[in-house]
Amino acid sequence: MHIPKPLDPAAALKSALPDALADVKEFRGETTLIVNREQITAVAQYVRDTPGLVYNFLSDISAVDYYPESSRPERFGVSYHIYSMLYNRRLRLKVFVPEDDTTVSTVTAVWPAANWLEREIFDMMGITFTGHPDMRRLLMPADWDGHPHRRDYPLGYETIQFSFNIEEILKHKPLAKE
Amino acid sequence: MGVTQKLGNLGVVTTTLDTAINWARNGAMWPLLFGLACCAIEYMSTQASSYDLSRFGMELNRATPRQADLIIVSGRVTRKMAPVVRQLYDQMASPKWVISMGDCASCGGVYNNYAVVQGVDEIIPVDVYVAGCPPRPEQLLHGILTLQEKIYGDTIKDWA
Numbered sequence: 001m002h003i004p005k006p007l008d009p010a011a012a013l014k015s016a017l018p019d020a021l022a023d024v025k026e027f028r029g030e031t032t033l034i035v036n037r038e039q040i041t042a043v044a045q046y047v048r049d050t051p052g053l054v055y056n057f058l059s060d061i062s063a064v065d066y067y068p069e070s071s072r073p074e075r076f077g078v079s080y081h082i083y084s085m086l087y088n089r090r091l092r093l094k095v096f097v098p099e100d101d102t103t104v105s106t107v108t109a110v111w112p113a114a115n116w117l118e119r120e121i122f123d124m125m126g127i128t129f130t131g132h133p134d135m136r137r138l139l140m141p142a143d144w145d146g147h148p149h150r151r152d153y154p155l156g157y158e159t160i161q162f163s164f165n166i167e168e169i170l171k172h173k174p175l176a177k178e
Numbered sequence: 179m180g181v182t183q184k185l186g187n188l189g190v191v192t193t194t195l196d197t198a199i200n201w202a203r204n205g206a207m208w209p210l211l212f213g214l215a216c217c218a219i220e221y222m223s224t225q226a227s228s229y230d231l232s233r234f235g236m237e238l239n240r241a242t243p244r245q246a247d248l249i250i251v252s253g254r255v256t257r258k259m260a261p262v263v264r265q266l267y268d269q270m271a272s273p274k275w276v277i278s279m280g281d282c283a284s285c286g287g288v289y290n291n292y293a294v295v296q297g298v299d300e301i302i303p304v305d306v307y308v309a310g311c312p313p314r315p316e317q318l319l320h321g322i323l324t325l326q327e328k329i330y331g332d333t334i335k336d337w338a
Contacts, residue, residue, distance in 0.1 A: 140258065156291050158290055158296045161285055173297070175299050176299060
């Protein structure tokens with residue numbers, strides 16, 4: 001069987017979709033392509049279908065909240081960790097999402113595995129994936145208020161009970177009735 | 179057990195109604211087949227041959243709350259799970275008892291955060307708390323025996 005030679009994903013993308021890439025980062029042998037937010041579906045489709053790239057496996061999608069930090073372009077980052085089974089190599093696509101418009105278009109049409117991953121990110125981070133077939137919460141109850149993995153979400157921390165403060169805590173604790 | 183006096187040689191015993199009822203409740207207290215986290219592993223171990231919970235009349239786990247007398251909350255209760263636990267408790271027929279097994283069920287344990295209920299006593303009334311992370315089977319047995327002692331203290335006047 002003839003297998004085409006592997007392509008450099010950054011160079012291939014620059015020639016095919018010239019305005020899609022914002023930046024390319026190399027760190028310890030890992031490649032990260034910073035993709036413009038509007039282009040992520042096109043880029044995903046391209047790196048999956050192009051001979052020489054064939055990133056046909058979506059390992060994971062993760063999201064980061066860089067809340068107090070201002071060194072990043074935007075508050076949120078969404079990373080797509082993808083893998084090529086044919087060439088045994090990995091690639092990371094990353095988009096930055098602004099705080100006032102937390103939407104990214106979905107990649108479920110490219111990798112169906114993205115369905116639950118995007119739902120989890122919506123649940124935990126509050127980033128909506130437009131075009132997703134079933135954009136509901138995945139982990140938290142359906143009526144939950146807020147998105148817990150945001151850096152400005154309260155931890156829900158309670159005072160730790162010891163024998164010296166238990167009476168004070170029990171005064172305010174909502175104990176169940178029969 | 180509960181026998182206060184034995185009359186004649188016909189095997190007739192006299193006792194109080196309280197003692198007889200409490201003896202019956204203690205001798206066949208059926209727990210709900212219900213486990214939430216790693217404490218449930220210790221709970222299974224308590225029922226297995228080494229510790230043998232059937233010595234105390236609890237060998238029969240009922241998989242339906244309608245036939246169970248005791249619910250052992252074994253593990254952390256998340257806020258998503260809380261309505262389910264409450265519904266199971268509500269479906270149990272009276273009289274019913276609750277043991278909160280382990281630190282997580284008793285006070286949240288190490289999971290002091292938004293997702294976990296800080297003590298199952300916020301949802302259902304608890305009779306006995308068992309400390310430990312997870313409690314050893316001996317500790318759970320001690321909690322169960324404590325509950326049985328508590329039941330022996332009940333009188334008809336309290337619940338009639």
